[in-house]
Amino acid sequence: MDKTKVIKFLIITMILAWGLQITGALIGNSIGGLTGTVIFRGSLTVCMFTPLIAALIAKADFKGMGWKPKLKGNFKWILFCMFVPMVMEILGFAVFFAIWPELFSTDLSYLTIMYEEVGMDASVLDNALASAGISTTGMILISMLQCITYAPVVNMFFAIGEEAGWRGFLYPELGKRFGRVRTWFIGGAIWAAFHFPAMLLAGFEYGSEYIGAPVLGLVTFTICCIALGVLHEIIYEKTKCIWIPALLHGSVNAAFTIYQVVLNAEHLEKINKLMVFGPGMNGLIAMIPFVTLTVIIAAVVLKKDKK
Numbered sequence: 312m313d314k315t316k317v318i319k320f321l322i323i324t325m326i327l328a329w330g331l332q333i334t335g336a337l338i339g340n341s342i343g344g345l346t347g348t349v350i351f352r353g354s355l356t357v358c359m360f361t362p363l364i365a366a367l368i369a370k371a372d373f374k375g376m377g378w379k380p381k382l383k384g385n386f387k388w389i390l391f392c393m394f395v396p397m398v399m400e401i402l403g404f405a406v407f408f409a410i411w412p413e414l415f416s417t418d419l420s421y422l423t424i425m426y427e428e429v430g431m432d433a434s435v436l437d438n439a440l441a442s443a444g445i446s447t448t449g450m451i452l453i454s455m456l457q458c459i460t461y462a463p464v465v466n467m468f469f470a471i472g473e474e475a476g477w478r479g480f481l482y483p484e485l486g487k488r489f490g491r492v493r494t495w496f497i498g499g500a501i502w503a504a505f506h507f508p509a510m511l512l513a514g515f516e517y518g519s520e521y522i523g524a525p526v527l528g529l530v531t532f533t534i535c536c537i538a539l540g541v542l543h544e545i546i547y548e549k550t551k552c553i554w555i556p557a558l559l560h561g562s563v564n565a566a567f568t569i570y571q572v573v574l575n576a577e578h579l580e581k582i583n584k585l586m587v588f589g590p591g592m593n594g595l596i597a598m599i600p601f602v603t604l605t606v607i608i609a610a611v612v613l614k615k616d617k618k
Contacts, residue, residue, distance in 0.1 A: 312488035316369045320480060321501065323365035329508045331358045336512035344430035351513055359469050362476020362505075369480070376479040377552040385550045392546065392559035396566040396592075397458045399604065403597030404573060407589030410596065414582055416575030419447045424576045451572045458565040466561025467554065474557040477502055477540070478547040491616065495544065495609070499537030506532065517594075521587040527595075528587050535593045538605040539563060545612055567591050 335354025339347040366373070382389070408415045419436070426436065440450055477498065485494040509515035510528055517528045543556040550556075570591040574582055589597030 312484045316371065317481065317484050320362075320365045320369040320371070320476070323368055324362050324476060324505070327361040327364065328358045328505055331355075331361070332506075332508040333512060336509060339513060348429045351509075355509060355515070356469060358509075360472030362481075363472040366476045366480045371480040373475070373479075376475060377547075377550070378554075379552070380554055381550060381552040385552065385555060388546055388550050388555055389558065392555060392562050393463055394459050395604075396463075396559070396562040396601075397455060397569075399601035400458075400566040400569055400592045400597075401455075402600035403592040403594070404570070404590050406599050407594065407597040408573075411581075411585065414575050414578050414585070414590070415573060416577075417448050417451055417573065418575070419450060419572055420576035421574035421579075421582070422571050424579065425571060454569060454572050458562070458569060462565035463558055463562035466564050467557045468561075470560035470564065471554065471557040473502075474543070474547075474553055474560055478543050478556050479553050482540070482544050482547075491544075491613070495541045496537055498544070499540035500533055502540055503529070503533040503536035506536075517586045518583055520583040522584050523587065531587055531595045531598075532593060534595075534602070535598055538598070538602045541605050541609050545608060567593060 331354045335351045335358075339351030339354075341347070342350065404415075423436070426432070440447070445453070481501070482494055482498045485497055489497060506515065507529060510517070510532065511525055516532055517524075519525070521528060543559055546559055547553065547556045570589070573590065576582075586594065588594045592598050592601050
């Protein structure tokens with residue numbers, strides 16, 4: 312491991328990313344409404360490219376990252392990236408709503424509340440659905456369809472900024488010193504910490520009213536990032552193409568938003584308290600299916616590594 316490069320990469324990444332998140336959160340909170348939300352979300356979008364920038368400054372070996380798209384032999388992994396996150400999200404719903412069934416709804420009431428909180432007219436959505444003859448259930452199905460079609464591809468072009476830094480540079484460097492398993496834990500914890508200012512200042516991921524805030528949210532998200540990092544690293548190692556873990560990253564980001572269309576706003580206070588548990592698969596309860604899948608895949612890979 313090139314210790315100097317790794318430390319330089321981490322310092323630059325965190326300074327840039329945390330600076331953007333803190334600035335975006337403070338300005339967004341101050342302005343509020345739709346404008347504030349756009350500013351904060353915009354800062355997060357720019358933030359996704361900071362690992363790539365840091366890797367460039369640290370003089371990482373970009374030639375060996377696999378920038379040329381590789382479809383041949385990787386089709387099964389591409390399908391995995393496109394479909395598995397949505398499947399895991401739905402299974403996470405099943406676990407979460409089995410415990411709290413009263414929080415499930417297909418009336419889009421929670422999405423309506425979210426629109427109103429940022430100053431948008433929720434009736435526009437209702438009118439659009441009515442004029443198109445689409446039911447609320449149809450809207451949910453369309454949202455899910457988007458998450459397994461074009462959304463992962465679009466998100467991939469933003470996620471590449473992180474993947475070039477994390478999987479393209481940091482994980483391979485850590486692996487030289489710590490081995491695969493410890494790299495999964497160290498890399499995942501770093502990836503989680505990358506998001507901490509946004510979580511602490513703007514309620515990113517779980518809001519700010521959940522049980523155990525803010526510590527439980529940081530711990531839960533760290534577990535989530537460790538598990539996701541395992542899948543991303545394995546897929547990168549198998550495909551030798553940085554675009555494919557970026558596709559998985561984009562698919563995960565798309566799937567994370569689906570919970571908004573299946574919550575019952577009549578229980579808004581309870582939802583806010585339980586957000587750290589689900590129903591998104593970054594929640595402590597809802598992540599059970601995908602963490603289980605990750606453990607199984609990791610065990611298989613490690614067994615093959617030993618052979």
